Amino acid sequence: MQLNFSIYRYNPDIDDAPRMQEYSLEVEEGQDMMVLDALIALKESDPTLSFRRSCREGVCGSDGMNMNGKNGLACITPLSALGKGKIIVRPLPGLPVVRDLVVDMTQFYTQYEKIKPFLINDDNHPPSREFIQMPEERAKLDGLYECILCACCSSSCPSFWWNPDKFIGPAGLLHAYRFLIDSRDSATDERLNDLDDAFSVFRCHGIMNCVSVCPKGLNPTKAIGQIKSMLLQRAV
Amino acid sequence: MVTNQASMKRNGIQDWVSLRATALIIALYSFYIAFVFFTAPTLTYPIWQGIFASMFMKVFTFAALVSIMLHVRIGLWQVLTDYVKPAGLRAGIQYVLNLIAFAYVAVGLFVLWGV
Ligand code: SF4
Ligand code: SF4
Ligand code: FES
Numbered sequence: 001m002q003l004n005f006s007i008y009r010y011n012p013d014i015d016d017a018p019r020m021q022e023y024s025l026e027v028e029e030g031q032d033m034m035v036l037d038a039l040i041a042l043k044e045s046d047p048t049l050s051f052r053r054s055c056r057e058g059v060c061g062s063d064g065m066n067m068n069g070k071n072g073l074a075c076i077t078p079l080s081a082l083g084k085g086k087i088i089v090r091p092l093p094g095l096p097v098v099r100d101l102v103v104d105m106t107q108f109y110t111q112y113e114k115i116k117p118f119l120i121n122d123d124n125h126p127p128s129r130e131f132i133q134m135p136e137e138r139a140k141l142d143g144l145y146e147c148i149l150c151a152c153c154s155s156s157c158p159s160f161w162w163n164p165d166k167f168i169g170p171a172g173l174l175h176a177y178r179f180l181i182d183s184r185d186s187a188t189d190e191r192l193n194d195l196d197d198a199f200s201v202f203r204c205h206g207i208m209n210c211v212s213v214c215p216k217g218l219n220p221t222k223a224i225g226q227i228k229s230m231l232l233q234r235a236v
Numbered sequence: 237m238v239t240n241q242a243s244m245k246r247n248g249i250q251d252w253v254s255l256r257a258t259a260l261i262i263a264l265y266s267f268y269i270a271f272v273f274f275t276a277p278t279l280t281y282p283i284w285q286g287i288f289a290s291m292f293m294k295v296f297t298f299a300a301l302v303s304i305m306l307h308v309r310i311g312l313w314q315v316l317t318d319y320v321k322p323a324g325l326r327a328g329i330q331y332v333l334n335l336i337a338f339a340y341v342a343v344g345l346f347v348l349w350g351v
């Protein structure tokens with residue numbers, strides 16, 4: 001059985017413009033594999049094909065890419081999930097391309113940095129060993145802490161495409177909320193102050209592309225809604 | 237002043253609430269008009285005029301018109317900051333569009349006045 005691929009190729013040092021290159025791969029009849037395995041097989045014959053990967057099991061978030069128009073992790077996306085026809089692979093949309101499927105994630109990380117993704121606790125008595133939480137308090141972090149920062153969500157969000165410098169984006173906001181509701185964090189007000197403008201949070205128009213692509217099944221839109229209501233409650 | 241109008245000096249929470257508040261009025265008005273349309277056996281000019289002659293309908297219509305203007309102001313500012321990056325050009329476009337939105341309200345007001 002022959003599988004056909006059309007893969008985005010661009011090497012800014014040599015190429016004037018990006019192009020799509022056709023590849024084909026011979027596999028056993030009825031055999032399924034992950035997109036990443038197929039890319040690795042194609043790289044055997046064309047070593048110039050570039051992409052990122054590390055864990056190859058959906059944990060590290062390195063191989064976010066756009067497969068048949070939808071962002072996802074190549075290592076946990078089976079070819080069978082992409083339908084029968086040719087498979088089109090492109091880099092994550094909206095981010096500058098370093099080479100082929102490798103994108104420059106600086107804008108994404110800059111937004112992540114802005115939300116201060118670490119626990120802030122200014123209470124006078126920092127615990128010497130464990131920092132105890134009630135099970136209910138800990139439960140609030142579920143659905144938030146699992147994010148692996150693969151950027152599939154933010155690079156599928158139109159608001160992030162148009163304002164990557166001002167809009168935090170779904171991934172960053174998911175993390176912002178993770179710290180806003182952490183019972184051990186004492187900087188809730190400062191965090192909300194930092195988000196209180198017309199762009200950081202409110203550029204989210206609830207398009208929900210982020211929810212439909214997140215490979216970890218997380219719901220950034222819901223977290224963003226919670227931040228909006230926290231900001232609102234503070235304002236009235 | 238120009239950048240103030242055209243760039244990021246808007247209040248996110250306030251805009252978010254205003255958009256929803258005005259959307260509610262616009263939606264209610266649309267449903268009401270549709271209801272009037274579909275329940276009236278025939279719609280002749282005198283009946284139409286009669287509907288708009290009541291004070292309730294005048295106030296409701298005017299509220300809907302003002303809501304549309306405010307909704308447009310915020311909504312187009314959001315669209316323009318997405319798609320038009322040079323601040324000067326954006327301010328210009330915004331100025332013209334806001335003027336048009338205002339003109340609709342003014343025309344509507346005179347029409348209501350005349351009924
Ligand atoms: S929220 Fe999901 S899609 Fe977004 S960065 Fe985290 S894991 Fe990736
Ligand atoms: S819900 Fe918000 S953050 Fe998610 S894709 Fe839509 S605009 Fe972007
Ligand atoms: S290689 Fe680590 S998430 Fe795919």
